[in-house]
Amino acid sequence: MLRWRKVATIIRREYLIRVRTKAFWISTVLVPVMMLAFTVLPTLMMSRTGGSYTVAVVTGNDALYAAFERAIGERTAVEAGRGAGDAAKGEAAGPRAGDVVVRLHRVAPAPDAAAQRLMLKRQVVAKELAGILVLPETVIADGKADYVATNVSAVRLMGILERSVDAAVVYLRLTSAGVPAEKVEALTARADMRPVKIGQDLTESKEAAFEKSFVLSYILTLALYMTMMFYGYYVMRGVLEEKSSRIVEVIVANVRPMELMLGKIFGVGAVGLTQYAIWVLAAMNLAVPGMMGLASMEGSSALLSPLLLVFFVVFFVLGYFQFASFYAAIGAAFNTEEEAQQMQTVASMVMALPLVMMFPVMSNPDSTLSVVLSLVPLFAPVLFFMRMTVQMPPTWQIVLCLVLLVGSIFAIARLAAAVYRVGILMYGKRPTLREIVGWIRSS
Amino acid sequence: MDTHLEVRDVSKSFDHVKAVDGLSLAVARGAVFGLLGPNGAGKTTTIRMIMRITLPDSGTIRLGGVTIDDDVRERIGYLPEERGLYRKMKVIDQLVFLGEVRGLPRPEARRRSVAWLQRLDLAGKANAKVEELSKGMQQKVQFAGAVIHEPELVILDEPFAGLDPIATRLFKDEIAAMRARGATVVFSTHVLPQAEELCDDICLINRGHVVLQGRLDEIRVRHSRRCLRVVTRAGEAELRGVPGVAAVRALNGAWAVDMADGVEGPALIRELAARVPVEAAEPLVESLEDIFLRNVEADHAAVA
Numbered sequence: 001m002l003r004w005r006k007v008a009t010i011i012r013r014e015y016l017i018r019v020r021t022k023a024f025w026i027s028t029v030l031v032p033v034m035m036l037a038f039t040v041l042p043t044l045m046m047s048r049t050g051g052s053y054t055v056a057v058v059t060g061n062d063a064l065y066a067a068f069e070r071a072i073g074e075r076t077a078v079e080a081g082r083g084a085g086d087a088a089k090g091e092a093a094g095p096r097a098g099d100v101v102v103r104l105h106r107v108a109p110a111p112d113a114a115a116q117r118l119m120l121k122r123q124v125v126a127k128e129l130a131g132i133l134v135l136p137e138t139v140i141a142d143g144k145a146d147y148v149a150t151n152v153s154a155v156r157l158m159g160i161l162e163r164s165v166d167a168a169v170v171y172l173r174l175t176s177a178g179v180p181a182e183k184v185e186a187l188t189a190r191a192d193m194r195p196v197k198i199g200q201d202l203t204e205s206k207e208a209a210f211e212k213s214f215v216l217s218y219i220l221t222l223a224l225y226m227t228m229m230f231y232g233y234y235v236m237r238g239v240l241e242e243k244s245s246r247i248v249e250v251i252v253a254n255v256r257p258m259e260l261m262l263g264k265i266f267g268v269g270a271v272g273l274t275q276y277a278i279w280v281l282a283a284m285n286l287a288v289p290g291m292m293g294l295a296s297m298e299g300s301s302a303l304l305s306p307l308l309l310v311f312f313v314v315f316f317v318l319g320y321f322q323f324a325s326f327y328a329a330i331g332a333a334f335n336t337e338e339e340a341q342q343m344q345t346v347a348s349m350v351m352a353l354p355l356v357m358m359f360p361v362m363s364n365p366d367s368t369l370s371v372v373l374s375l376v377p378l379f380a381p382v383l384f385f386m387r388m389t390v391q392m393p394p395t396w397q398i399v400l401c402l403v404l405l406v407g408s409i410f411a412i413a414r415l416a417a418a419v420y421r422v423g424i425l426m427y428g429k430r431p432t433l434r435e436i437v438g439w440i441r442s443s
Numbered sequence: 444m445d446t447h448l449e450v451r452d453v454s455k456s457f458d459h460v461k462a463v464d465g466l467s468l469a470v471a472r473g474a475v476f477g478l479l480g481p482n483g484a485g486k487t488t489t490i491r492m493i494m495r496i497t498l499p500d501s502g503t504i505r506l507g508g509v510t511i512d513d514d515v516r517e518r519i520g521y522l523p524e525e526r527g528l529y530r531k532m533k534v535i536d537q538l539v540f541l542g543e544v545r546g547l548p549r550p551e552a553r554r555r556s557v558a559w560l561q562r563l564d565l566a567g568k569a570n571a572k573v574e575e576l577s578k579g580m581q582q583k584v585q586f587a588g589a590v591i592h593e594p595e596l597v598i599l600d601e602p603f604a605g606l607d608p609i610a611t612r613l614f615k616d617e618i619a620a621m622r623a624r625g626a627t628v629v630f631s632t633h634v635l636p637q638a639e640e641l642c643d644d645i646c647l648i649n650r651g652h653v654v655l656q657g658r659l660d661e662i663r664v665r666h667s668r669r670c671l672r673v674v675t676r677a678g679e680a681e682l683r684g685v686p687g688v689a690a691v692r693a694l695n696g697a698w699a700v701d702m703a704d705g706v707e708g709p710a711l712i713r714e715l716a717a718r719v720p721v722e723a724a725e726p727l728v729e730s731l732e733d734i735f736l737r738n739v740e741a742d743h744a745a746v747a
Contacts, residue, residue, distance in 0.1 A: 009543045017532060246527030249496055250588065254517050254545045 002262070006255050010263020011270065014238065018271045028275050032282075035223070052101040053130035053157055056120055060109045064135055067168035069104060075160045075167075076102050100156050105129070109136075117148075124150060133161060140172050197391075217362060217389035220308075224316055225355060225382050229348060231272040232323035238264055239331030239424070240340060248424050257421040261413075265324045272320060276313065311388055318405050319381025322412055323351060329416035332423030354382035365390045375401050377408030446508075447472035447627045448493070448596060453502030454651075455488055462488040463499070464651035470629055470644070475622050477638035477645040477659075478631040481739060485651040486631040487524050490600050493629075494521050506596065517546065520594035524601050524631075526585055528573045534584055535560065535569040541588035552591070559587035563613065579610050586614065590621065597621055599630040603637055615641060635732045647735060649742045655734070666734045669702040670727040671711060677719035685718050687711045699727055 018024055059065050076099070110116040123129045131149030139145045145165050147158070167188070174184050198204050239261075242248040251260060326347055334340035357379065361370040365387040374383035375397070384401045387393050393401075448470040455463040463485040470476045480486050491497045493504055495516055504511050506518065528537055535556055542552025560566045563583040573581060582605065590597055599618075603611050618628050618641055632638055638645055638659075645662065647655040655662055673682070674697045682691045682698055687706035692699045702711055712724045729737075 006544065009540065013529075013532075013536075013540050016536075017529070021531075241529075245530060246523060246525045247529060248527070249494070249523045249525075250521060250527060250541070250585070251544060252496070253494060253519060253521050256513060 002256075002259055006259045007263045007266070010255065010260055011267040014264050014267025015270050015274075018234075018268065019274060024271065024275070028278055031275075032279060035219070038219075052103065053154075054103045054105055054128070055161070056105045056107050056123070056129050056132045057135060058107045058109055058116070058120070058132060059135035061135070061137055061140075064140065064168060064172060065106060067171045068135065068164055071164040071167035071171070072102055072104065072160065075164050076100055100160060102157070102160060121148065124148065130154075130157065133165070135165065139165070140169055140176075143169060217386055218358075220312065220389055221358060221382055221386045222355075224312060224319065224385055225352075227272055227276075227316060228319045228323050228381065229351065231268055231320055232327040233344070234268045234271075235264055235324040236327035236331035236340060236344065237337065238268065239328055239420075240334070240337055243332070243335060243424055252424070257424060258417045260424075261325075261328050261417055261420050265321060265328060269317065269320050269324065272316070273313070276316070280309075307392075308388060311385060314402075315381045315385045318402075318409060321409050322377070322381070322405070325409070325413045325416040326351075329419040329423070332416075332420040334423075351378070354379040354386075357383060358386055361386055362390055365393075371397065375404060377405045380405050444469070445472040446470065447474075447506065448476075448629065449503075449505045449508075450489065450493065451503050451505075453489070453492060453499045453504065455485075455492060455497065455499050461651050463492070466502075466648065466652055468646055468653070468656070470627060472627055473622065473625055474627060474643040475618060475641050476627070476629045477642035478629060478648065479633065479635065479638055479645055479735065480631075480648040480654075481633060484648045486648065487600055488651075489648070490521075490524075490598055490629075490631060493598060494519065518595050520590045520592065520597040522586055522589040522597075522599045522602055524604075526578075526582055528581060528585055528588070530572070530574040532573055533570050534565065534573060534576070537573060537584065538588055538591060542591045545592035545594075547592055555591050556587070559591060562617075563587060579606055582606060583610065583613070586617070590617075593624070594626065596627045596629070599628070601632060602630050603632060603634060611637075635730070635735055639731045645731075647738060649739050650746070654738045654742050659731075662734065663729075663731070666729075666738070669706075669708070670729065671700045671702065671708065671715075672723075672725050672727040673698045673700050673715060673721060674723040675715075675719050675721050681719055682715075685711075685715055687714055694727075697723075 057065060057068065059068075107116070107120070117132070117134075120129065120132045124131060130151075131147055134146040134148065136145070147161060170188055171181075171184050174187065175181055179187065196204050242251070248260075255263075327344070330340055330343050330347060334343065354373075357373055361374060361383050364370055370383075370387065371393075373379055374387050374393075376383075380401050384393070446469045448468070450466060450468040453463055453466050454461065466485065466489060468478075468489075478486050478489065488497065492499045493511065495511060495513070506515050509515055511519075529540075532540070535553075538556035538559065539549065539552045542555060543549055547555065557566075557569070560569050563586075565580060565583060568576060568580065573584065576584070582602075586599075586602065589599070602614055602618075606614065615637075618630070621628055630641075642659050644657065645655070645659050646653055655666065657665075672694060675682070679691050679693075679698070682688060682700060687703050687710070688700055689703040690701040692701075700711075700715070702708065708726050712721075715721050715724060
């Protein structure tokens with residue numbers, strides 16, 4: 001029998017003592033900034049991978065060189081985000097940051113191929129050249145060309161060169177087979193597949209680029225997991241603080257351990273919800289660039305539906321409660337943070353399991369394995385929510401998932417309360433089995 | 444006697460070491476009860492069992508005739524031996540919180556907290572964090588927190604440890620005030636003059652069992668050996684030869700002379716004066732400390 005007035009007193013204390021700290025407000029500001037940094041920095045870094053490259057092209061075949069030069073002219077323009085037709089205009093406007101500009105330096109093959117190659121290699125090492133592309137006569141037949149460079153992992157440059165060589169070779173093969181030159185482009189045009197996502201209500205959202213929905217799922221799920229961990233850890237620290245300051249001895253005279261545990265979990269959880277509320281309000285009213293960035297990302301508007309936000313909170317609350325019960329029990333079972341640390345590491349590894357399973361589940365959210373795994377209560381907050389971000393599961397699964405999760409929370413909370421009951425008043429010595437039995441019987 | 448708190452035949456072992464061994468206590472309603480004993484005697488273990496912080500291996504503990512369970516326990520105010528408060532919390536918030544937890548409505552808890560801070564000379568520290576206070580001040584705050592709900596039974600484990608004389612006086616006055624209000628006060632100490640000053644009843648425990656128990660004045664009479672302090676040039680053997688002398692011990696440049704059964708003080712003084720050159724002779728009143736030491740030594744001798 002719980003006395004909610006006592007629980008409310010504990011909740012009030014736990015809540016106020018945390019919300020009144022500077023640390024709370026600092027983390028409230030810092031977390032979105034960090035999130036923003038995590039999403040924006042990689043983009044910025046990617047855009048810095050452009051640059052200007054001079055590549056020596058060793059070939060004796062004029063037709064091949066011409067085809068290659070044309071192909072690369074189209075490719076660098078395309079890479080820069082301008083249409084192939086705008087290549088000339090782009091040239092006039094000059095390269096922009098993040099563009100890949102390739103300057104070709106044609107070299108006719110010398111009689112002494114080895115000496116020529118050695119000389120060019122010196123230029124590469126001296127950084128006068130980015131690399132040497134060797135296009136022998138035989139490339140048209142066997143498709144084998146060499147690219148010699150110090151850095152063979154410059155992904156974008158390599159991609160451009162490879163596709164240009166490919167295009168040039170195909171062009172020559174087709175024209176020599178009698179295909180009119182002006183028809184080659186039409187014949188070799190790429191076929192694009194457009195991903196179309198449908199929801200349970202059969203509506204199509206065709207812009208939902210999977211790459212972007214992946215990023216959003218990942219960010220949301222990770223945020224869910226991190227906050228659950230973070231606030232769960234808070235609960236453990238709170239329990240340990242009460243134990244080490246011995247205040248628990250004074251409080252349990254008037255508050256049952258179950259009331260104390262629930263008050264603590266609810267109070268700390270309310271702090272977490274407050275933080276979410278601040279973030280959401282700030283994002284809606286102040287148009288925090290990061291949040292807006294997410295929302296305006298192509299196709300993500302469909303993903304960031306109000307329903308999903310509701311489930312985000314639901315899974316945070318349930319998942320947090322599950323984690324927090326574990327952490328409360330761990331805190332109660334040990335005396336110092338150092339001692340608890342080891343157990344806490346094991347626990348967080350177990351709880352990180354769903355993160356490992358995230359990718360398989362994300363790529364195949366409807367497989368039997370994904371469905372079963374995501375229904376396991378321990379994994380559900382992360383995996384089931386992850387499935388929701390990719391594709392809303394059928395209603396019966398949602399109901400089943402929530403029922404299982406709530407049931408599991410009750411079981412875990414009961415168990416945690418038993419450990420808590422025994423643990424909070426044990427100092428130094430491990431409780432004997434007889435003591436534990438005595439406690440359970442007496443409570 | 445109207446027994447308020449009754450501990451009957453309680454035992455507790457830790458790792459096969461008996462901390463408390465068949466201990467029984469009876470505390471009268473409205474009395475100030477001193478639980479005395481040397482370090483490691485089992486005082487704190489006994490108190491923790493009364494508070495259900497540890498459970499006894501055997502025996503029963505009753506408050507007003509009812510076995511103490513979680514509900515009954517709420518009627519006890521408790522100051523533990525190891526002091527603990529929320530370090531980051533303001534003093535006033537802490538007291539209001541403790542008052543609320545102990546069942547007071549918030550406005551009432553606040554009113555009493557303010558009054559307590561006034562009485563404890565801490566009014567200026569109401570908005571200080573606990574960690575900013577001296578140990579003595581923290582002890583005052585915790586004391587107020589333990590009794591803010593005016594419980595019928597107050598248990599204080601070593602309440603005077605680490606207090607300066609002013610704070611000690613303050614605590615003694617508060618204990619007297621609680622007694623006047625009709626509350627029962629149990630406190631443990633190994634500082635015997637404090638017990639002598641405050642207690643109606645005492646219980647001396649050693650190695651987990653009761654050595655002496657009862658009303659303080661009765662114990663004084665019953666357990667003080669009938670004894671004289673004698674200043675003389677005579678030696679121990681000469682004194683022992685005097686009829687009516689049971690035993691002789693050295694006592695700070697004088698002798699403590701125990702009277703044999705049936706011998707009265709004035710008669711023995713006359714007898715001594717007649718036989719040895721006595722410079723001074725007077726009845727020796729034993730302090731509680733003497734009684735305590737003698738009984739603890741006897742208790743140890745009983746084992747050896």
